[in-house]
Amino acid sequence: MVAGTLSGCEQQAIYQTEPALIVPEKILFAGISDDSLQRGCAVGESINHTRRLVNEPPAVIYPESFADKATSLFEGTSVTVEVWDEQRLIAEGCRAILAVGAGSSKSPRLLILRYEGGGTEKPLALVGKGVTFDSGGLSLKPSAGMVDMKCDMAGAATVVGAMHGIAKLGLQRNVIGFCGLAENMVSGDSYKLGDVIETRSGKTIEILNTDAEGRVVLADTLDVAIQHEPRAMVDLATLTGACMVALGTDIAGLMTNDQGVCDELQTAAGTEGEPVWQLPMFDIFDEKVKSKVADIKNVGEGRWGGAITAAKFLENFVGDVPWVHIDIAGPAFADGAKPSRDAGATGVMVRSLIRWVENSGV
Numbered sequence: 001m002v003a004g005t006l007s008g009c010e011q012q013a014i015y016q017t018e019p020a021l022i023v024p025e026k027i028l029f030a031g032i033s034d035d036s037l038q039r040g041c042a043v044g045e046s047i048n049h050t051r052r053l054v055n056e057p058p059a060v061i062y063p064e065s066f067a068d069k070a071t072s073l074f075e076g077t078s079v080t081v082e083v084w085d086e087q088r089l090i091a092e093g094c095r096a097i098l099a100v101g102a103g104s105s106k107s108p109r110l111l112i113l114r115y116e117g118g119g120t121e122k123p124l125a126l127v128g129k130g131v132t133f134d135s136g137g138l139s140l141k142p143s144a145g146m147v148d149m150k151c152d153m154a155g156a157a158t159v160v161g162a163m164h165g166i167a168k169l170g171l172q173r174n175v176i177g178f179c180g181l182a183e184n185m186v187s188g189d190s191y192k193l194g195d196v197i198e199t200r201s202g203k204t205i206e207i208l209n210t211d212a213e214g215r216v217v218l219a220d221t222l223d224v225a226i227q228h229e230p231r232a233m234v235d236l237a238t239l240t241g242a243c244m245v246a247l248g249t250d251i252a253g254l255m256t257n258d259q260g261v262c263d264e265l266q267t268a269a270g271t272e273g274e275p276v277w278q279l280p281m282f283d284i285f286d287e288k289v290k291s292k293v294a295d296i297k298n299v300g301e302g303r304w305g306g307a308i309t310a311a312k313f314l315e316n317f318v319g320d321v322p323w324v325h326i327d328i329a330g331p332a333f334a335d336g337a338k339p340s341r342d343a344g345a346t347g348v349m350v351r352s353l354i355r356w357v358e359n360s361g362v
């Protein structure tokens, strides 16, 4: 209730002279323990950090400024922040992230957030897609499809919000967050259809649609994450319209290589009242991302099963790590308000991730 109250006070009208939503100056709770109040505040604030990052316009939030905002958010907390700039990305061989960002005058970044509350145990990893604006690149989106594309960094913003909550609650876990940040734009330097990119992992990707850029950014981001040998890894991405076709706009799609971890996430989301639904990862989909000129291609065969073929693409970069991919293309950003929260960014999955990290038995 406390978290929901805070979340209900956050609005998308951050640039309205007289904001539509009138927020109370003070809220008093009766009959609630201090513990519940503090926990609710921590979770509510974390959801709102995510929503604020997503609701800001793309001229305000681009890879460098996203990294700056995260750096100042975690200043003086137990979360340490590492930012890889363009030079470091080149040195690290993150050619997939660099390719997606090549068309933009704003260079890409990779953000690493470390929280150590768990002694010597191996960490859990949270990975987020952070395409701070997605024009589609040379596979340009029409205006109607581009209008909300400031929200294409919601996965990365969710990782920031969840890390904030995990640290604030002092969970006794080691958790590392990874945000792959790039702006997908059109210029003479844009990556092109037919390009073949050698990812950081060494696997090659054939680009057949520059608007399927999220999985390309995640290819390198996941590769950096698995180098930290996580016990389990969850990635969040506004990845596919196909997931919205399959599940509607309120439900996040889960895809996994490890049923145990997926079950844990479903339980956590159920406890928090966030609807999720698992999609199958049958072998028959593996064929659909094979390329004729490279190891894999960044689109499936036609439109069918597009949420799953995207996950199959990602599976190439997770190694043996137990992993769950969460497609939040539907629920991350809402056209309409609900009685419980404003339209715009929703902060979906922040509370479920915090709950999962707290309870995970992996």
Ligand SMILES: [Zn+2]
Residues within 6 Å of the ligand: 134, 136, 210, 211, 212, 213, 214
């Ligand atoms: Zn795209």
